[in-house]
Amino acid sequence: MTNLTKHRSFWLQEAGVDDVCPPLTGNRKTDVAIVGGGYVGLWTALRIKELDPAVDVTIVEADVCGGGASGRNGGFVLSWWPKFASLTALCGEQEALRLALASEDAITEIGEFCAAHSPEAEFRRSGWLWTATSPAHDRSWDDVVTLADRAKEGTFEHLAPREVARLAGSPTHLAGVLEHSAAIVHPGHLVRALRRRALELGVNIYENTKVKRLNRRGAPRLATAAGTICADRVVVATNAWAAGLKELHTRLFVISSDIVATEEIPNELDEIGWREGPAITDSQTLVCYYRTTDSGRVVFGKGGWSIGIGGHMTKAMERSAGRAEMVTRDFQRYYPMLRQARITHDWAGPIDRTHNSLPIIDWLNREKTIAVGVGWSGNGVGPSVVGGKMLASMVLGRQDEWSSAGLVSARAKHFPPDPVRYVGAHLVREAIVRKERAEALDLRPSRVAVAISNLAPSGLEDKS
Incomplete structure (x- = not known):
């Protein structure tokens, strides 16, 4: 059953979430298990099937596919050009350019997918x-x-x-x-169309299936309320919920x-x-x-x-x-x-x-059997296509331009741990509010508010 108490976005109310895959029961084995049925998880699954249709792919989703950020965002399909300064600092100018161009191509790919599978998604390339x-x-x-x-x-x-x-x-x-290069899309129709396409290609999807435990050592094993999944490789694509993982706690x-x-x-x-x-x-x-x-x-x-x-x-x-x-x-x-x-x-x-608002594409364990694709920082609709290519190549063991991309296992600046971060974040937010209220009135904000505001991590845009 769908979680009836969950408040749905306008997008999901329009697209509908009545068609729900049953939750996982019992024990099963799969080649690749993907935790999270949003854009990242679905694009990764589709990319794996494109590269090797014989690979058995299983998605487990705690809610319904698109119930998280993928069905709740504003429908902005942006490239990485607003983050080009951060990309350059992280990867160097040549690789930053390659990834920025790839993110432009991803917008085109989304438009082509909508034309073929979801014309109701209202894809509009209006910049x-x-x-x-x-x-x-x-x-x-x-x-x-x-x-x-x-x-x-x-x-x-x-x-x-x-x-x-x-x-x-x-x-x-x-x-x-x-x-x-940017576009607009109906997020609900897009994510539900991705789900339909994944099912058509033979991807196993279990909705209303929350992963309670993930073994890091040996063969990865996911435990849910009513079953288990043993997998050769795992992709964690759970958006903000990944902040609960100890390996990612200070990176998100x-x-x-x-x-x-x-x-x-x-x-x-x-x-x-x-x-x-x-x-x-x-x-x-x-x-x-x-x-x-x-x-x-x-x-x-x-x-x-x-x-x-x-x-x-x-x-x-x-x-x-x-x-x-x-x-x-x-x-x-x-x-x-x-x-x-x-x-x-x-x-x-x-x-x-994340600290630079670029995603974390990395391995969660030394054995390199569990990959993560999280930290999209409010700009995941378009770049998730590129992230899906990286994650697919990683878990398939391919040595190509995606598994070796500059974002894969890139260095990351850490936040302080909670509760220090939680308290500090409130202080920074209040300073930002005071600063931006003054600026909206064309007044000069206080030096203290400006100084504390500067402690905020990089945002959607790399501002001067």
């Missing part, structure tokens, strides 16, 4: 607009844009302020740049992201010229991100408020009426002309942040 909504954030993109243009000329298009306001549908957007930091969706207002969107506009983010640390849907809704999200402790997820990580009101106020501040639009849906979800 990504990185904006400044206060003078303090103007030109915050300069360093990464310069670096990206040096690697591939014309990656970002510099826009006049009037054009930024036009594309965004609101004069509160003061400046910005456009990255053309869990925060919430909250989203609201309006009623359908196509006429109002036509009036402001934002009916089929790009995906948009501002330049705040507690980033706002927003887009329109094909039916004429506005979906508006804000990241970084509720703070997790380890792999424990509170109900507030799933939904918070108070935070939804805060997100609504930000939406109305950016689009005062849409204040009368009724909010019909709100939801939240946990994000697994």
Whole structure:
């Protein structure tokens, strides 16, 4: 049975989750077991089947496929160009360019998958607009844009302020740049289509099956409430829940992201010229991100408020009426002309942040029988395709450009352990709130707030 008490996003309510695979019972053996039925787990499974259809692949999912971040995000299909500075620092400029181009190709691949298997997913390649909504954030993109243009000329298009306001549908957007490769998608329809395709290719899927224990030594063995799985190789793709693993505890930091969706207002969107506009983010640390849907809704999200402790997820990580009101106020501040639009849906979800906001693609054990693909930091929709190629090559023992990619087993900066991290994160968040409230009013924030804010890890964008 599906977890009926779980609050579903607008996307999953539209896509539906009534078709549920039965949970695991008894003992079974498989070649590759994947823990997590979201984008990363599903793309990894599909890639394995593409490379070797004879490999037996089994996915175990604690909820339903897409019940986590894959069915709760804003539907932004971004490349790694916003993180090109971080990629370069980690991998070197040549490998960073290869991975950035691969992330562009991944967007194309998602579009092709939607055309073939999920036309209802509303894939729309309308670009990504990185904006400044206060003078303090103007030109915050300069360093990464310069670096990206040096690697591939014309990656970002510099826009006049009037054009930024036009594309965004609101004069509160003061400046910005456009990255053309990005797209928008309906996350619910995409993840459910990936699940259907995996089943068609013979992937075994067990939903409502939470893994309670994972043996690290010897042959990997997963224990669930009613059964066990013995596997030659395992992939852990559990998003924020991976923060509960001792090996990853100080490498991941869990925060919430909250989203609201309006009623359908196509006429109002036509009036402001934002009916089929790009995906948009501002330049705040507690980033706002927003887009329109094909039916004429506005979906508006804000990241970084509720703070997790380890792999424990509170109900507030799933939904918070108070935070939804805060997100609504930000939406109305950016689009005062849409204040009368009724909010019909709100939801939240946990994000697994790393220090540089790039994913962790690594081995969990010395025997290299358990791989992990986590830490997508709010930008996993597109890059999960690339991550799936890396993880598939790793567990299949292939020596290729994906198993040797610069992100595989890359060095990672650690956070302090909990509870030190939990307390410190609240102090940093409060400083960020004070700083960004002042900047929104075009006031100078206090030096203390600025100094403490600078302790925050890198965000969705590499800001100057």
